[in-house]
Amino acid sequence: MSELASEPSTQPAVPRIVAVVGGGTMGAGIVHIFLNAGSRVVLAEADAERAATGVRNVEASLRKAEERGKLAQSADALLANLSTVDKLTDLPPDTALAVEAVPENLDLKRAVLGQIADTCPEAVLASNTSSLSITELAAGLPGDRVIGMHFFNPVPVQALVELVHHAGVSTDVAARVRAWAEALGKTVIEVRDAPGFATSRLGVAVGLEAIRMVEEGVASPEDIDTGMRLGYGWPMGPLRLTDLVGLDVRLSIAEHLARELGDRFTPPQLMRDMVARGELGRKTGRGFFTW
Template sequence: MASRADASALRPALAVLGAGTMGHGIAQVAAMAGYETRLFDILPEALDAARDRIEANLRKGIQRGKVTPDERERVLGALSFTRYLNEAADEVDIVIEAVPEQLDLKWKILLACTEAAADHAVLATNTSSLSISHLAHGLPSPERVVGMHFFNPVHIMALVEIVRGAETSDETVAGAREAAERMGKTPIVIADSPGFASSRLGVALGLEAIRMVEEGVASPEDIDTAMRLGYRHPMGPLKLGDLVGLDVRLDIARYLHETLRSPVFQPPALLERMVAEGRLGKKSGRGFYRWGEDE
């Protein structure tokens, strides 16, 4: 693992598992909040990309007057990067899993964390739709598992959904809430229901917007403008889908359609086709919009 600042000066400690779009953002805000932050991924190129994105975010923060050069150095000093889960989770106070939205993969990661992390550690999952109760089922300590659903981009978006599973303890919920507040987020506590609150509502709106494009009702730009100016949404549903990742949107839609049995969540053929073609949104450079490197 890369060298890091004196851990005793940076306690409490936190591990983020998965260095992708959400993982690197969570790691950044955790380090900014004063956590000794360890970011884990099995792919060295993912860790390198995460480091680059965090440094780019901090540079933009300095340019906009929201981050000082001293703060930048403190944040980078609080971060470390590792390919070894045991090293990341050792003696941390909270683990936040942010691997791809696959139930089996997330369950295996959480199982490994029950062995690697301290007995007191909160085991949080950043799932945006999967059942916390299902993820906790069969684990040695299901009471320690809780949902912490962050929003992209993590360093800008203020909301965190804290999702209580069937066996999640009050102490675990309190620990997740404390961590979210320390990171400057506003937490809300949600019962374990498919899609929770935000994904269920947001995906329904996003899928209907895609159907409108599919039917030729209006262009993506005009649909997004309608929601921004007519309903004061900070971003239209199609641009938001591009930002989140259309592959992620498709996975969530399939899950909600299967679990809720509602036609509202049946994935539009246009979404299926775009994902199959690799038009995933910002991460691939093209979705409903074209994205440049500086966006």
């Protein structure tokens, strides 16, 4: 594996070079936290225009954190360690960690990880998937260096990283990734590769039931969410969280879990109808709530 960055003795080591594929909400957040921890980050996108959009997303995230006094250095200093490529074959060969944050499509993710494996022969190949099988993603790849590294939105704020192990991952890689996540200030949970892992499986189950309750007229979205916040101590209700994640994203996860685990994860018709109308949550301005 590539040499880790030399850090002051008071700071844990992070990878010297990190590649992040995908500059959307999750990818930009992942870039943010590695820059802030001292890594040099290469953001890969499909073309120069999308790469530029990704950089703007990262910059906006860093500026907001800077205003709140949450950065180790100025945003400008951190951005100096960010570069972009629009071809995976242009990633640095000595990349230590590559995190894919592309849409939840198994074939797409496998293709991305395969190209990175060929270009960066020592890189740990991490997927930010929230539900797809790490075992299937690793098939045909150097599986000993493939692992699930599931971050949560918004990445700079959320404390959790869910590491997902498949049978073929090496103990050395698993230990390195855990150390890197902890160096980012994250709390790590480790789970076996199973449909939905731990967090998506439980989170989607509650979210789907909340949608069924709206569909059946049991209570309003506001009252359901207030009940879970005040009655069970949730920081955010399941319907507002669904809006934040995106109804289309949650629908895709639910369909995958229904195929793998059975009818209890069948998406409610209301959810399908809302997605068909483009009511996807925060990113479209309307879901169960108006944003």
